[in-house]
Amino acid sequence: MSAPHLTVSSTRLADLLHPWNTTTSISGRTGPAYRTLADRIRALVLDGRIPLTARLPAERGLADRLGISRTTVAAAYELLRTDGYLASRRGSGSWTTLPGSHTEIPSLGLSPSTTTGVIDLGVAALPGPGHALHRAVADAVESLPTYTTGHGYLPGGLPVLRDTLAQRYTRRGVPTTPDQILVTPGALAAVTLVMRTLAGPGDRVAVESPTYANVLDAIRQAGNRVVPVPMTETGWDADTWRDTLRTAAPRLAYLIPDFQNPTGHLADAAIRTTLVDLARNTGTTLIVDETCQDLALDIDPADRPLPTAAFDRTNNVVTIGSTSKTFWGGLRIGWVRTTPDLVRRIAATRASFDVGAPVLDQLVTHHLITDHEDAILDTRLPALRTARAALAGALAEHLPTWSFTMPVGGLSLWVRTDNTSSLTLTETAARHGVRIAAGTRFGTDGAFEHHVRLPYAHDPATLVEAIRRLAAAVGETQRTRTTAYSGYSNATCLA
Ligand SMILES: Cc1ncc(COP(=O)(O)O)c(C=O)c1O
Numbered sequence: 059m060s061a062p063h064l065t066v067s068s069t070r071l072a073d074l075l076h077p078w079n080t081t082t083s084i085s086g087r088t089g090p091a092y093r094t095l096a097d098r099i100r101a102l103v104l105d106g107r108i109p110l111t112a113r114l115p116a117e118r119g120l121a122d123r124l125g126i127s128r129t130t131v132a133a134a135y136e137l138l139r140t141d142g143y144l145a146s147r148r149g150s151g152s153w154t155t156l157p158g159s160h161t162e163i164p165s166l167g168l169s170p171s172t173t174t175g176v177i178d179l180g181v182a183a184l185p186g187p188g189h190a191l192h193r194a195v196a197d198a199v200e201s202l203p204t205y206t207t208g209h210g211y212l213p214g215g216l217p218v219l220r221d222t223l224a225q226r227y228t229r230r231g232v233p234t235t236p237d238q239i240l241v242t243p244g245a246l247a248a249v250t251l252v253m254r255t256l257a258g259p260g261d262r263v264a265v266e267s268p269t270y271a272n273v274l275d276a277i278r279q280a281g282n283r284v285v286p287v288p289m290t291e292t293g294w295d296a297d298t299w300r301d302t303l304r305t306a307a308p309r310l311a312y313l314i315p316d317f318q319n320p321t322g323h324l325a326d327a328a329i330r331t332t333l334v335d336l337a338r339n340t341g342t343t344l345i346v347d348e349t350c351q352d353l354a355l356d357i358d359p360a361d362r363p364l365p366t367a368a369f370d371r372t373n374n375v376v377t378i379g380s381t382s383k384t385f386w387g388g389l390r391i392g393w394v395r396t397t398p399d400l401v402r403r404i405a406a407t408r409a410s411f412d413v414g415a416p417v418l419d420q421l422v423t424h425h426l427i428t429d430h431e432d433a434i435l436d437t438r439l440p441a442l443r444t445a446r447a448a449l450a451g452a453l454a455e456h457l458p459t460w461s462f463t464m465p466v467g468g469l470s471l472w473v474r475t476d477n478t479s480s481l482t483l484t485e486t487a488a489r490h491g492v493r494i495a496a497g498t499r500f501g502t503d504g505a506f507e508h509h510v511r512l513p514y515a516h517d518p519a520t521l522v523e524a525i526r527r528l529a530a531a532v533g534e535t536q537r538t539r540t541t542a543y544s545g546y547s548n549a550t551c552l553a
Pocket residue numbers: 182243244245246247270314319347349350379380381382387390391392
């Protein structure tokens with residue numbers, strides 16, 4: 059059993075459990091408080107919001123935070139231990155794990171290494187580009203002394219990186235100056251900062267439905283109201299967006315037009331024009347998240363629509379960028395592109411938030427973009443195409459009733475699971491050694507129960523094994539359901 063590598067504080071766990079309700083569990087069942095607590099923590103582990111091998115807070119601390127008795131927390135932890143979701147060692151506390159023992163899956167390049175033998179399909183992210191990253195870090199360390207003479211607090215970001223990013227936008231067809239860029243610790247922090255600056259509690263934020271799960275959480279935690287706008291099988295429906303923006307007049311709309319997470323759709327120039335025009339008319343600012351934009355798998359660069367900001371004549375689009383999919387999530391560098399005035403306002407907002415992004419990591423990013431970006435993508439994109447084909451092939455073979463539209467880019471398949479509940483499946487799949495994100499994570503009010511997001515950010519052999527395990531888990535849920543259904547139909551016949 060591996061040792062814990064991260065501690066989840068009682069404050070963080072209480073936030074994740076918010077709103078805490080002692081009577082209703084995730085499944086809607088009522089029951090004892092300890093069971094509800096165990097259910098909720100298990101769901102957080104299964105959908106990846108609590109990582110594996112993370113140390114959970116001490117019983118007393120969590121009990122105080124949630125305003126419940128220590129006995130309730132102790133009983134919940136005990137249940138999680140019995141079910142295989144928690145392991146404990148005297149003196150080391152309790153840390154998260156998954157049921158069953160599974161053999162180690164070899165990492166063949168694309169796959170993030172697994173520490174538990176569990177294949178983690180809950181996260182759509184790639185490992186770092188080893189050699190290029192080492193080079194960029196070495197170059198960054200070498201140039202660091204030039205920067206350490208100052209205090210290092212740079213609310214807009216490191217000038218050399220702002221310049222590199224501005225040039226990159228200009229090359230992509232959106233003329234940009236360095237004072238239009240603000241560097242952040244990742245795209246999620248960038249979205250959060252923009253929301254804090256432009257919206258107040260109670261304001262509405264329109265989102266694609268489904269969308270990137272963590273932004274849904276960020277919107278709710280900021281006290282804003284989510285207005286979901288359904289995606290169609292092919293992407294964005296202009297009429298639905300028109301109706302929603304006119305009726306709800308949201309303060310903000312959060313969009314992922316480039317290889318949307320989780321569907322992988324790419325918005326064409328016509329829909330970009332429509333969305334920008336509609337938003338201008340309703341006074342809605344568009345937050346356009348381009349985190350996945352470099353992961354173009356099946357689209358000729360000549361056919362690629364210009365970035366959404368290129369369709370914006372009234373400075374109504376705020377663009378978010380990130381290094382997490384192009385290079386590595388562990389770098390934790392993202393940015394905002396907007397007007398110099400809004401950059402100044404966001405920089406003022408961040409004084410009480412994060413003050414700035416780490417200088418060394420900004421230097422590493424500058425070197426990665428300047429010296430290694432093309433070479434990294436030249437290796438990464440073909441590998442992703444192969445992995446995507448392997449995943450699609452394995453699904454066709456082992457789960458032929460599941461369906462999906464092949465995405466033209468991004469990192470995942472958004473799969474309709476026929477009649478299998480993804481909520482039930484997450485749990486069964488964990489027992490079979492695969493972690494998946496239930497579709498409900500990507501929507502509101504329980505939508506997408508019959509979907510799962512399956513990333514192909516692993517090597518082909520791992521993906522094939524993952525789908526074999528998932529198929530076995532589906533078989534198990536179906537057998538259980540058949541039994542449950544026969545009981546249910548007998549029961550209904552009684553009346
Ligand atoms: C659309 C989208 N935005 C933002 C993020 C998070 O980016 P970062 O790691 O830069 O915070 C992700 C990560 O999956 C994503 O898919």
